Amino acid sequence: MNSLTRMSFVVLMSLASVVSSYAKLIENPTAAEFNSLIAKGNVVVDFFATWCGPCKRLGPVLHQIAEEPAFQSVTFIKLDVDKNPDLTQQYGVRSMPTILFFSNGKELSRSSGFNGKVALETSIRQQFGLK
Secondary structure (H helix, E strand, C coil), X not given: CCHHHHHHHHHHHHHHXXXXXXXXXXXXXXXXXXXXXXXXXXXXXXXXXXCCHHHHHHHHHHHHHHHCHHHCCEEEEEEECCCCHHHHXXXXXXXXXXXXXXXXXXXXXXXXXXXXXXHHHHHHHHHHCCC
């Protein structure tokens, strides 16, 4: 590896660590982990299904939002409804995707469907009072 390649590698690794430090996206936690996660702070939960078209479009967008510095105070959870039927039933989720917004254990609101990245970012900002 020449010095330019080595320097590029170091810069890329530094950038990757900065980006990943913002990302707080947890996929398919256990029920106990889920309850612990929603109990503190601001949390966005995506109830999705692997066979759901709108869910497939939402997934990458949610990952992008989770990595944005503006949302570093928010924890994002993705729950596959087929792998988590008990939580799906407990929260009365009947359509996918369904997004639930929690603050310190309290459900603030929910929405169904996917209306695009800007609409989701706006909802997150409004729910949690973010700029």
